Amino acid sequence: MSKQASGGDERTARILALLDGAYGTDLRCFLDYEPQQPWQLLVSVILSAQCTDARVNQVTPALFAAWPSVEAMAEAPLEELEKAIYATGFYHSKAKNIRECCRRLRDEFGGQVPSDIESLTSLPGVGRKTANVIRGNVYGEPSVVVDTHVKRIAARLGFTRETDPVKVEKDLMEALPEDHWILCNLQLITLGRSLxxxxxxxxxxxxxxxxxxxxxxxxxxxKTQTKAEE
Ligand code: SF4
Structure with a gap:
């Protein structure tokens, strides 16, 4: 069972209070999407692989204007789609995944983005990290998203000794109160990008x-390295 904010480790509580104080508790996702169109977040997260969120946010307004629904995106001509997302890199595989993903949403999920991890990870281009972003941001399901910043900082802060993202995710779910599972991802990314x-x-x-x-x-x-080099 997860620890709640009132209980658990005092050092953890102090760290979370400091993070809340520094970065706030606004759950806004770094990727732009219309809240009524969760499929847009799914597409954005697929695009964010090996690409900055800022670059994705530059590309998506035109992309979603050109194909404004799951159904439209499902029928997007591959070459045009590739051109539209070219700036995010790996555009061949991303375009294929996005179109196939939208076809599956249309044909198997009534045009909706599913909320359970099994259905989400069955979609092309959607791994556990993407699935947890969707679950956390769209459905408010407590989930810990482990990306490169979260993995590194969780280890530095002593929350985990693991390197495998699934094990890091489990350790963080043990260490942190549920009300910080989604939030810690956004806060640790902000910390990882700055300090x-x-x-x-x-x-x-x-x-x-x-x-x-x-x-x-x-x-x-x-210092040790410098001394050794002297
Ligand atoms: S910068 Fe990172 S390693 Fe250094 S004190 Fe802050 S959290 Fe710890």
């Missing part, structure tokens, strides 16, 4: 440094 970057975490400026077991360890490593 806790992969190569050069800025621990000295980080508001979590008092609670983080990895704080400063990167500077020590750097």
């Amino acid at each position: 806790c970057q992969s190569q050069r975490p800025r621990c000295g400026e980080c508001f979590l440094r008092e609670e983080c077991p990895s704080a400063g360890s990167f500077d020590k490593k750097k």
Whole structure:
């Protein structure tokens, strides 16, 4: 059973309070889509593989204007679709997946985006991460989305020793209260893009440094390396 905000580990509660204070508790997804059109989020998440959210958000307004429904997207000519999403990279496979995904939504799910993880992950181009983004953002189903930032920072903060995303997801569900499962993804991505970057975490400026077991360890490593090189 998941821990609730009132119980559980005190250090975790302090970290979450600091994250809430720094980044707020607004659940807005980084990818733009119309809330009444959840299929648009599905398409955007497929496009976001190996691509920044900002780039996806530049591409999708024209894309959704050209094919404004699941049914329209399901019949999009492949070449035109590829052209429309070219800037997001891997456009051959993404275009194929998007069109096939919309055909499956149309033919098997009545044009709706399913909410259960099995149906979602049965769709082309939809892995567990994408499925959890949909479940969390569209259906408000508590879920932990593990991307590269979340995986790295969860380890640095001592929430997991795992590297496999499914195991990291499980550890985070154990460690965090349910009301932060969706939120922590957005907060940790924001932290990962600014202070806790992969190569050069800025621990000295980080508001979590008092609670983080990895704080400063990167500077020590750097100093040791420099000394060894001297
Ligand atoms: S203290 Fe350093 S390692 Fe810890 S979360 Fe902040 S930037 Fe990342």
